[in-house]
Amino acid sequence: MSTFKAPKGTYDLIPPYSAKYLAVRDAIAAPLRKAGYGYIETPGFEDVNLFARGVGESTDIVTKEMFTLTTKGGTNLALRPEGTASVLRAALEASLHKKGNLPVKLWYSGSYYRYERPQAGRYRHFSQVGAEAIGAEDPALDAELIILADQAYRALGLRNFRILLNSLGDKECRPVYREALQAFLRGLDLDEETVRRAEINPLRVLDDKRPEVQKQLVGAPLLRDYLCDACKAYHEEVRALITAAGVAFEDDEKLVRGLDYYTRTTFEFVHGGLGSQSAVGGGGRYDGLSEMIGGPALPSVGWALGVDRTVLALEAEGIELDIPPATSVFAVALGEAKPVLFALVTELRKAGVAADISYGGKGLKGAMKDANRSGARFAVIAGDRDLAEGVVQLKDMESGDQSPVALADVVEVLRGKLA
Template sequence: MSFKVPRGTQDILPEQTPKWQKVESILRDLSRVYRYKEIRTPMFEQTELFQRGVGDTTDIVQKEMYTFEDRGGRSLTLRPEGTASAVRAYVEHKMFGAPDQPVKLSYIGPMFRYERQQAGRYRQFVQYGVEVIGSADPAIDAEVISLAMDVYHSVGLKNLQLHINSLGDKETRDAHRTALINHFQPSIGEFCSDCQNRLEKNPLRILDCKVDHAHPLMESAPKLTDYLTEESSKYFEKVKEYLDVLGIEYVVDPNLVRGLDYYNHTAFEIMSTASGFGAITTLCGGGRYNGLVQDIGGPEVPGIGFALSIERLLLALEAEGIELEVNDSLDIYVVAIGDEAKKKSVELLSSFRAKGISADMDYVDRKMKAQMKSADRLGAKYVIVIGDSELEEAAVNIKQMESGNQEKIQFVELVNYLLEHK
């Protein structure tokens, strides 16, 4: 019987991981610069957390969650997104009592959604996200958006477009909800079953439907921005002012509603405009969730965040033809001829690695010529050959592979030589 990777997942092979490590390094460095502290939450949580936190009318909860019952009869779910878990941890560990507010969090880790596999979309995917909990300042909305944009600029992406919208406050949403029901109700039979179910529960989600997106009523649907309260309008204007101060260009998109129930006020998405990227252009999405902490059992505390898929970031790099500079170099390869030489090689490798010098040697008893070819394939900067005469002299000729130049160096001086010439 042969085994294959489960559908919707992937193996990230050794030749691919340096790119991942580079991106993850950039993300962690940006988090440090912006002062977002890393949080690590479990890969599974109580199912009710996501039902309540993400929303039971969302596609994620209705169709995409990996839910199972453990041996104690408890319903658990592999996390489909990071916000609910971060907020749960915030509430459980009473972070709202910390002296420094707001609490700024970041995370990187696998998420799980049972959805149709497409380019850059998997059932297990790696997500980077941030959450700011404890501030209702429009300036923090702009900071979060700025961080998201900086992620893509830091890897060299240029074909980007930021879409923003305001989902308003409760009064805004209630008025818009009534208008949407009145708009869609006479023709709701023409829509998919999901939209029919959403009409009374959450009609805003109809606008996010992938099945009926071309229906004429979608285009003429009441715009949420037409129902913004004075307070919501002022908040949105402030967010835009701060984005202008930061020099961040944006498109106000009244049709941007996001796919999760907990959003209000600011919502945003970053799109790739690179040709050949694919039909689904969204790279990143986020927004404000002022009622979520309270819904999960905490105090009435505002929050905002975003999340992005590293898989889709890498796909955008490919679409723009950008190669990340990764350091996967081999500093020195040691060619050993004979048993005594091999013992010395093992000793030298240990001394090199102790000083942060990447080093390797042959472990399958190949001839000298084959070992030299291996050093070349691995891209070694330097090669040394150790045989009986080298052992006798306690010195080797170290060869610089690119230039072919050689120098005779004593064994005891090799570490210093490599540190000076790395």
């Protein structure tokens, strides 16, 4: 056993379990690829001010949860706690908004970091797949992203999830609501930190999960009653487009995402089998974020779905993904047959067949144990006598049937059987 262990609140992805994560990432990305989203990858750390400005200085993410470091040159950096700010920064730096038709459609996958109390479904290192549509204000984009996430989850077989939907208004109507909410919050018995947060961004108080706070929020003014006509019309169009696509959702008037940059459309995917950490993903529109981080006005919308929480949701529903075995053919070389079967395995791989071979000079019994563990459908076995006759023994690992096949034909025979 190693002297070292993975840091608290993190995890290692190890075969065969890691295959689930790869399958979930692929399933979430598949609808995005078909909808014109291109892949983007950003650094694991950024200037700390990128998140302070974009995510919000009053958020728990910035005040309590960011992993920060200072370089030898004195630059303050932070491990990325979320993806949107980094992706938008990269798009602006590369001037993607100037190189073609808007919106710029991007998707990404990676690890993110927050210093939180570790518990089931909440880690200090977690994996997400995200999508951003940058540079266009259009209800159809908001609807598209919600529909694509719904398609991804349904393709995985998930059924026990709900989509919560709300509008957070914009710079025209939210200030009026902000004043009304602050007036309400000033009459509550809140702790000092929550009072400070209410003055900076009162919507963040609505997102407070503590029962003692939620109990006092009964009767708080609702944003829907303060939406301007433009925001109401925008939200109704989003709702109509989602409904027309046959995607079920629930209006949640109290839904407030935990990041400051959201405007208008906001949504969350929650799963009934995950307990208190029920959110598996979410997102919304962030029309002012580009300007917050020094860019031009670029209305945008996006989401991020948690890979680890999606895996937990699949397990909660008892869904087993159809993941093909890592190896389809396993070669067992006896005597002096190793170089020939090694060359055969290389040829099989070139032909698109997942193949492996027993290493370490094991005998027939040990090598066949390796073949069984690999999950291969077929084993190719050969010794000196087989090679002298120009054949190998092909064994069906499911039925146990075994028969000789000409060495020159084995690649085509296996491709036919595996097709």
